[in-house]
Every structure is written in C-alpha cells, then in structure tokens.
Amino acid sequence: MRRLLGATAAALSAVALFAFPAHASAAPSPLPDFDFSACPAPPADADPGTWRCEAFVAQGLLTIGDREIPLGEMRLTFSEGKVDGKYAQAFGELRHTPARIRGTFGASLQLKYGGYSDFLSDDERRGELDLYAVLRHPLLPKECTIGTRTEPMHSIVKDDPAVPFEVISQNPTTVKFGVVDTQLALPRTTGCGPLAQVADELLDLPSAGGRNTFKMATYVQFKPL
Template sequence: MKLLALAAAGVAVAALGSTLAFASPARADELPTFDFTDCPAPPANADPGTWRCEAFVSQGKLTIDGHEIPLGELRLTFSEGRINGQYAQAFGALRHAPARVPGLPGTTIQLRYGGFSDFLSDEERRGELDVYAVVRNPLLGKDCSIGTAAEPLHTVVHDDPAIPPTVISQNPMTAHLGVIDPDLALPATQGCGPLGKLVDRRLGLPSPAGENTFQQASYVQYKAL
C-alpha cells in the first residue's frame, strides 16, 4: 500500500462490498503471518538506523464498470528510510496468486508489478503503483493481459473512509487500513487471441477512469533494518 496501504506505508489491494466483505481489524493474536523475505536491504549509503521494511497482507477487489472481481490475498513489501537526510525507498515484491474471474469459467486474473512505485504519502494520496493483470484461460493466448509490463496500469490510491487507519500493536508496530483508487482507467485486453473481444465484452473493457475502482484492505507490519 501511507496500501498496493501506507504513511510512508505501501500500496497494495482489498475488498469491501456485498461479494467481498472485510471483517473488523483482527486482534493481535489473529493477525496474518507477515513475511519479510522480500525486503530490500538498505543501500550502502543509507543513513544508519533510519531504514525499515513494510510488509502488507491485503485483500483486494477490482470493479470494472460494475463487474466485481475479488482478487483475494495480495502481499507487498518495500523498504524506506533516509539517504543524506532525504527520504528514499526501495521496492521489494508484489505477490498475488491467480484469482478466479466471475462470469468467465476457467479464467483467472493475476496482478504483477509494473515497474514503478512511490509509497511516500502526502495530502493528495497514499501512494502510487504500476501493475498489470495477466489473464489465463486454456482458450486464450498465452500473453493475454490487461496492461503489460511495458505499458502498465497506473494506480493512485487514497484513504478509504470505510476503513480508517487503526494501530493494532505497538510492538511490533502493526496497523490496519484501507485504500481505494476510484479513477483507474483500464484498456482493452492484449494478446488474448480470437476470443479477446469476448473477454473484453464480458468485462466491459476498455473502461474509462471514473467507471472502475481498485480497493484493498490491508494489514501492515513494520520491521527495522
């Protein structure tokens, strides 16, 4: 996810609504397992004692022109700190297992990192992240996707008023929060072969900004580096 989740936190993706409700924040003994394996180490010129890793475990939902796709669990990690007194950050990983696409039997969607992230929050947004979505079905082309690594989707997430930031634990620092991008523009699919137009029609693609939302409810834990 500051999502992707952030405060200098991160981004990442989650679920609200009738088909994908997210429960109230868990107690400290009910939290998901956080994995810091993908945390980037501080750079050699990092200011000592200023770097930390943020690990997000999120539940996500992508809504395309009213068509809801529950994304399930997303995990995102990044590190941040200071170099010569200035804020700096390093992306770790975005991990997402393929999720079933309602209305398209045998079809899954999987989010992948698109090569850009900025998790420094400000008054305008929580953070920004480039992603693309791989679409899989035995009848579709092997390169079927919404967006690509070369031309990713640019998502800008804001605080979701339905899930305000909540501190769950101080040691280790752990929080729960929600973010939403209500302005995500989505192109038509690419590389899907002869059935690509059918997929586009079922999903309502292409779909302009203002017709789609990308939401995530996230747990985040911080670890000093």
C-alpha cells in the same frame, strides 16, 4: 503534511510511509502471517538506523463497471529510509494468487507489479503503484494481459473511509487501514490472440477511469533494517 502515529512515532520514524493519523483500535484485529523475505536491503550509502521494511497483506476488490472481482490476498514488500538525509525507498515484491472471474467460463486474473511505485503519502493520496493483470484460461495465450509491464495501469490510492485506521500492535508495529482508487482506467486486453474481442466484451474493456474501483483492506507490519 506528514501525520505521525503519536505513541508509535519513535518506532515509525520521521520518514513514515502511508503516514497514519493518531488513532488506536479499541479491540485487536486478527493478524495474518507477515513475510519479510523479499525486503530489499538498504543501499550502501544509506543513513545508518533510518531504514525499515514494510510487509503488506491485503484483501482486494476490483470493480469494472458493474462487475465485481474479489481479488483475494495480495502481498507486497518494500523498504524505506534516508540517503544523505533525503527520503528513499526500494520496491521488493508483489505477490497475488490468481483470482477467479465469475461469469467468464473459468478465467482468472493475477495482478503483477508494473515497474513503478511511490509510497510516500501526502495530503492528496496514500501512494501510487503501476500494475498489470495476467488473464489465465486454457483457451488464452500466456501473454494475455490487461495492461503490460511497459504500458501498465497506474493506480493512485486514497484513504477508504469504509476501513478506518487501526493500530493493531506497537511491538512489532502493526497497523490496518483501507485504500481505494476510483479513477483507475483499464485498457483493452493485449496478447490474447483470436479471443481478444471475446475477453474485452466479457470484461467490458476498455473501461475509463470513473467507472472502476480498486480497493484494498491492508495490514502492514514494520521491521527495522
């Protein structure tokens, strides 16, 4: 079931990603700076006038068992539209500044794009995204990760009622909402060398789905292409 934005339906178009309920905030929220430089261009056979870019700026939190890891700011861009009358999308970029993991002697975690995304929402979920995490520490190899590009973690995000939907602006169209994944499974570390067991024990890995939570409070701005 596709839900449109009411007053902003024309701007969002009939192919709305993360389709939002018709609700506007009573007071505007402070806006981050949005970067559209990594937006993929529409394909050569794109239906004219149907493509737009979406720039996300999110604050994330990853909980592994009892450990909370504030992820700080994440930025994501992708484009969407129609080709031959059918919905299509193209991933742009995921950027995440390494986030310090408390209690791990200075280790940090940086999320990377795992090669798959589907942001067309339905009544079951807001979207899906493959991720892996690079673990950084002077004593760890550069290849030390949780998940890999070829075997990533798969996140299916749903609405987070703790961060209700807001229409921040209609020109340009800008919204805020929250998503949460309570079923994200985290594997053992990969490529961590002699300290692999130490890293696994510090982070309590592997950690099955149902023990972990991945949350994002997200601003999104839309730009026609």
